[in-house]
Amino acid sequence: MTISKDGRMNSIKTIVIIISLFVFLIAPANAVVSLKTKDGKILRWKNYTEEGSDYCTMSSAGKFCIPKNSVISISGESEDYGAESPEEIEKRKKEKEQYLKEKEKEQIEWKIKENLTKIKEKERNKTEALNACLNNASQQYQQEWDANCTKKGLNSGCSLPATVVLIFDQRFRDRKEECHRFFKN
Numbered sequence: 001m002t003i004s005k006d007g008r009m010n011s012i013k014t015i016v017i018i019i020s021l022f023v024f025l026i027a028p029a030n031a032v033v034s035l036k037t038k039d040g041k042i043l044r045w046k047n048y049t050e051e052g053s054d055y056c057t058m059s060s061a062g063k064f065c066i067p068k069n070s071v072i073s074i075s076g077e078s079e080d081y082g083a084e085s086p087e088e089i090e091k092r093k094k095e096k097e098q099y100l101k102e103k104e105k106e107q108i109e110w111k112i113k114e115n116l117t118k119i120k121e122k123e124r125n126k127t128e129a130l131n132a133c134l135n136n137a138s139q140q141y142q143q144e145w146d147a148n149c150t151k152k153g154l155n156s157g158c159s160l161p162a163t164v165v166l167i168f169d170q171r172f173r174d175r176k177e178e179c180h181r182f183f184k185n
Helices: 005-030 086-151 163-185
Strands: 033-037 040-045 049-050 052-059 062-067 071-078
Touching: 071 086, 086 163
Parallel strands: none
Antiparallel strands: 033 040, 033 071, 049 052, 052 062
16 A cells, blocks of 8 residues: 555655644643633633743744733642732733723713714704604695695686685694794703
8 A cells, every 4th residue: 555645745745643632631620821802701821931021931833922911810820930919919910900991981982972963863853853844834735725726717826715715724734833842852
């Protein structure tokens, strides 16, 4: 039986993937340091080092680093560094409090924007409804006028007697006032 070069490469890749998966699954069980990030993720590392503005660890895949400012707490003991100092714990606690205050502020600002949007939409709807009511009053006025002209055998928009015009005008003003009363309050 012969195995081609491609077949050997695929077998090697498969073995590497299986070993990496095994190491990945086993590593958390041996973890002694937990890093909690601002976005709520918990990373479990066997150990870590501080490198500039990052926390780093070595894994089978190589070095992995995350920015210090994205970490809100570190708990447990590192094989290399021991427990976190009280100063570091207090610093993390203050960073967490600051982060929570910022999130609360963002949430309040979002609610204010949402409420303003709802108020603006309500006002816009009210204005649209008022305009529709006023347009309806105007159409009724015109329809009554034209119906009166037709009743007399005249064309739409004819001249009407002053007494009839006064009645139509008063009805039109009453309808407009009713629209304003209903939609402004």
